[in-house]
Amino acid sequence: MVALKKADYKIDMNVLICDDMKAEVDRLAALINETGLDIMTVTFTDSRKALDYVGSGAVVDACFLDIVMPEMDGIALAGKLRENGYKGEIVFLTTSNEFAHQSYRVQAFDYLLKPPTLKSVTDILLALKNSRNNADKDGILVKTHGATSFILFRDISYVKVIKHKVYIWFLNGDGIAVYTTFSETAERLLSDSRFVQCHRSYIVNVSEITTVSERQVVMRCGAKIPIARGMPSVKDKMMKRMFMGNKENEYG
16 A cells, blocks of 8 residues: 555645756755645756656646757757646746747746746745636536536546436535436546546546555545446556655656
8 A cells, every 4th residue: 555645635736847957856856845734845956867758747837847958959849848748837947038039839837047046046936836726617517406507627526427327526625416327427527537447337537646556546535436447547647646746856
């Protein structure tokens, strides 16, 4: 069984740092940890390894990329990430804003000037979190008893089907019955990277998992949900999203 180190609260953001100078990587990772925000970091000193990591399916909400790096600089790395479908935020680490005109091509969120300070790191992380919360409006339209409701994905803990009736459970543990088929609900939810089907009767929000074993996950709301044989993807996805990101400075 794997119990996450930050299982008592939700991890709001997964951040990747890539800088060819290990001291710079360590400094930024330490400052991010010092902010006290609920953020997991994974660090690299090699651009190609960072690119491969994102390409492996790991969920990365924001990439902090040094602009000046050998072989593949930050601008080029950002371009490759976008070409490969990365839709998260990109923040460039730089000593000046001379590369500003190039950042538009890769839709950079902002710059973090070197050397970073606790204030500058905190400010940009809060801006990233606010931007994500404001942009996270995806959801599902469902019919309930006597009404039609729009439910945000971010508010869903898990979905269960019992005798052909679909129930949606929320982060606080409350649930509602919805008038739709499980297949229709699954098609909509599984189009979003935060959800995975772990059993023919369950779909879970990976961000809300606190503990995972070979045959079961435990949700933040306390629900215990089975993992069916032949459906190990929930464990792999959860590990990539939450646990692997805590292994700072291991991938450089």
